[in-house]
Amino acid sequence: MSVPRDPQALAEACAAAMWADDTASQGLGMTLDAVGPGTATLSMPVTEAMTNGHGICHGGFIFALADSAFAFACNGYNQRTVGQHAAITYLAPARAGDTLRAEATELDRRARSGIYDITVRTDAGAVIAQFRGHSRTIKGTHLPEPD
Amino acid sequence: MSVPRDPQALAEACAAAMWADDTASQGLGMTLDAVGPGTATLSMPVTEAMTNGHGICHGGFIFALADSAFAFACNGYNQRTVGQHAAITYLAPARAGDTLRAEATELDRRARSGIYDITVRTDAGAVIAQFRGHSRTIKGTHLPEPD
Amino acid sequence: MSVPRDPQALAEACAAAMWADDTASQGLGMTLDAVGPGTATLSMPVTEAMTNGHGICHGGFIFALADSAFAFACNGYNQRTVGQHAAITYLAPARAGDTLRAEATELDRRARSGIYDITVRTDAGAVIAQFRGHSRTIKGTHLPEPD
């Protein structure tokens, strides 16, 4: 398999390679709806198993969805990239039965660092959380580099 | 059941009430190791199901553990309290087989707002992540208030 | 003087009232270039007096410019509003002789809370810093409310 030159095809190929091994995101019931260079959209249904002692979705699952969108958005350049720092603001509760959608966009990318903004919404369109993630590239690629 | 006057007993009673309903933390395999006024320690084994496309623990699960420690630390005053904003810095990867422990301490609490710092370590003592959470009290109590 | 009903006129009137008392922003050489409902643009020349021990603009002044843009953006609804929490990422150094421009936009506003994103650029258009501020309304107005 050759590494695509087209940025959109490259982002999709990287996402496919990552997704195959992403037991965590798959196990949480996420779907990878769309991906592009610096962008990604993932969805996740909130289940009863995700509710906490306040009877609402545990913030960790909302964060996990946003974090996965962040990961797919920043890994589309065939350069392994990890989260360094992330901040989330919770704006409204999510409840069992909601399907959440996280959309990630790239705010900045230079040298080995990137900044990504992720908005998490319910299927009704209500904004649940805002997330800003800082990434850093590490060694390695998702697809084998040509010799 | 009466509401304990002693701060430590109150924190433990609030935690017990919250924990009973915290399907999310229980489902992730967390244990509530210790709790006090403004403090909490929780542990969680990292399973294969928590690994992501980089072969390491998905950041969302590390965050979820820290977030639960944050929640138990800020809810020990019998006043329902939710996370508003949280930031996490990832310092080292966690792997399947590690047991992570999150310790939360209270940095500030005034009026309806609080700040909590959480350190996440492996069982070998290596620091995996630093988390700072901002809380806000909402209406309601964990234990019935006396008339 | 009556309180304008038009959102743009209201934002401008609030900004004029705030600016008159804003000794700090004026003293730092800032200019208020534009303001609207949830938006503000301010500029500031970097002087030699603003340089630090690395020979570049002290981060505090870059932050101050972004913070002022944040303040004017969130105070345009004739409701006194203060910063609660802010985070800045430094992307490139600024130097004496640069004129920095901070543009603030509103990401979210509900009940008493708001989130604002501010980008700081040099006059050459290079992005120097990204800032995200969280605001909260307090008691009081900038313009006298009608009886």
Added chain:
Amino acid sequence: MSVPRDPQALAEACAAAMWADDTASQGLGMTLDAVGPGTATLSMPVTEAMTNGHGICHGGFIFALADSAFAFACNGYNQRTVGQHAAITYLAPARAGDTLRAEATELDRRARSGIYDITVRTDAGAVIAQFRGHSRTIKGTHLPEPD
């Protein structure tokens, strides 16, 4: 001049070298009260010139003081180190006439990255702000390295 081997003496020598060029911190009226490996305490009187349109100290000056404490704390190892990301939570207003003191401590330091926590208090001991800064070393030293 030789580079001190003792960590405390090294931190003091680095601070002295940085302070001499730190026009910004000096111009804001700061004093460098104490410094050590990973720690620094700086003070700054709040002047009328630092007040904003709310009649209180502009957040930018509180941030600048914390940021300077952060800078001196992370630069004491004779390795040039810059701020990458910082977050501040404002807890109470500061007023003209207050003298603020910022104390920085090191939370983590590994490879090229560090995390520092800074608490800003009034002379009466009231906590005004909590700041967490993330640093990164760059090329260069404060004191000439031995051949």
